[in-house]
Amino acid sequence: MDDVSNNWYFSAMVTAKIPSWQLYGEQSPFPDLIHIETITDRAAGLDWQIAPHRHVHLHQVFLVLSGEVRLTIDGRAQRGVPPLLMNMPRGHVHGFGFAAGTQGYVLTLPAADFPELFRPEAETRAALERPFVAAAGGMEPLFQDIARLHAAPDPLRRLKLRAAALALCCAVAEAGGERPDRSEGDARIARFEELIRAHLADGWQLADYAGALAVSERHLRRLCLAGTGLSAHGFLEATRLREACRLLAYTRMRAQEVGFALGFDDPAYFARAFRRGMGMSASDYRRRLEGDDG
Structure with a gap:
């Protein structure tokens, strides 16, 4: 994904009040171990635009398979060509504009429920706590597996979902590489x-x-x-x-x-x-x- 020199239509975000969406952007209980949905399900009803916001406790990973996405991360505008992977840690301000019909997935998980990934000494924490955009090679089957498990009434559903989410986030951390020292x-x-x-x-x-x-x-x-x-x-x-x-x-x-x-x-x-x-x-x-x- 290439940086864009000037902010696009989200440029006002730097002065406007940024909402903090704690639970899927809504005031409702976190209903499951994780959540996965398609970009169509997430964005089509919002005219394919998601205003700048941040999550206090939730980590998100986006897989964009086709279409187009424009985004801002902490006020910096970017544009990319699919297939691409977007890692969005809790606390970072992000907003999206998708081209109509864009295909892909959004994975959301509560960081506190995955200490293996996010505790201070976790090997993956440094990479996952950095927002980044990377190539998405080989990621689609991992998202598809989570989507299948999420929808299935399997008696071992939660355990299988947890294992699949850990595997995917390890792959995301590898795609992101090392993170600079935190501020x-x-x-x-x-x-x-x-x-x-x-x-x-x-x-x-x-x-x-x-x-x-x-x-x-x-x-x-x-x-x-x-x-x-x-x-x-x-x-x-x-x-x-x-x-x-x-x-x-x-x-x-x-x-x-x-x-x-x-x-x-x-x-x-x-x-x-x-x-x-x-x-x-x-x-x-x-x-x-x-x-x-x-």
Whole structure:
């Protein structure tokens, strides 16, 4: 993919407020281990244009097989000729304009659910945390396999999906090569998220996190807003909410127990916070997952 010297019609993105889409760009629960859809399904209903945005917790990989795509990554406009692969880490602002009828796939996975790929010591993390565009040779069968598994009611579906997603992301990391050293903001936001997960039940306030990161609260707020599009408090709450969804999905803890495990001393406050963030109660969220045949 070749760089374009001037930004195209997304040029206003550098001054406009960039939305942070946490769950497939919608305020709805993450419904599955991963998600895969065709570019047609994702973009046709939006007139093939996806406005600049970023995901706080989600990693995406695009495979464009035919057609044309114009995109911006962190304000830089690019254009490419398929077949091509696009790796889009969480936190990076990206927008797309596809030619009508463009064919391909979009794979979305929650980074926290794949520590093998994204934990600090993971061999793949450096490459996957860099947004890049690369040749797509040999990638189509990997996406097709995931799409087939995603649609199948196989009793081993989740395990097979996980294995297929790991294999694909390893291939993506190899296609991307090594990543330069992360910026101060990137490194400290990653560390901030790790601290949040380590101290969910400890009642830490923003001052505690700032102290552990050896920065002022004001500086942490600036880093968080620049790196995620959320305030520091908003990022903290989004991470806690994500952990609440994980516990509700993967354990039999009652909603009240989940709230206590995440540092909510008042069950009523946790219930309100969950409903405000997810648009449904914790019990309704669990019932929705249990009603999913996948």
